[in-house]
Amino acid sequence: MPTTRRQFLNLAGGVTVAGTIPVVTLRPLQATPAMLNAAIRNIVGEAQLRTGRVKLDIPPLVENGNTVPMTVSVASPMTADDYVKSIHVFNEKNPQPNIGNFYFNPSSGRAQVSTRIRLADTQKVVAIARLSDGTFWQVAAEIVVTLAACTEELN
């Protein structure tokens, strides 16, 4: 029996629903290249990586990957016994998976950092926060880049 359009759509819908389940339960994010995963494991070790608490502010569409403004912040009281130790930012498709590591202490007052980054391709950016209680939190953002950075030819 040939597949009807309706059957096909039902099937496609089912796949989409199944595909979203890992996103909810994600340990390291699904479908990330091995380099990104290795870089994340390098920081996190065997600890559990939870989603939330971290906020990644980055434009969803950038024309020029050479300078992309980015702000990462973590909801934290920043007191001596509950503060953010560090924020680590990674990318998926640049030649190197690391973007930056930022270290804080209780006298930082607010766990927030802004900088400008390079993105070589349309890709995912992941920010991970290490808290003083030893937990790790992550957030990811998809960014569409129309002009790539990093590897272009010099004139």
Added chain:
Amino acid sequence: MAALINVPSRAKRGEIIEIRTLTSHIMETGFRHTADGKLVPRDIITSFICRYNGDEIFRADLFPAIAANPYLSFFTVAKESGKFEFEWIGDNGYSSTATASITVE
């Protein structure tokens, strides 16, 4: 070596203040080629440290994925009047420093 530092000159004790820094640096990634196919060697700033009256309040490891002329903005609690020291360290023995002072009331 030019660096642009933005620190409020006055703050109330306990206030959370924003510090913004910008320094001029090419941040050559080490992944680019010249037209005749030669790899351009990496030349980046690898670390940044900010100290407030001698105590480290913020530190960053930078990678080639940081844009040229690195901009960094971060926060601290205004505890006492004094001096902020900023230090950038990079490839090929690069080192640059800057200072800014603050009056805390």
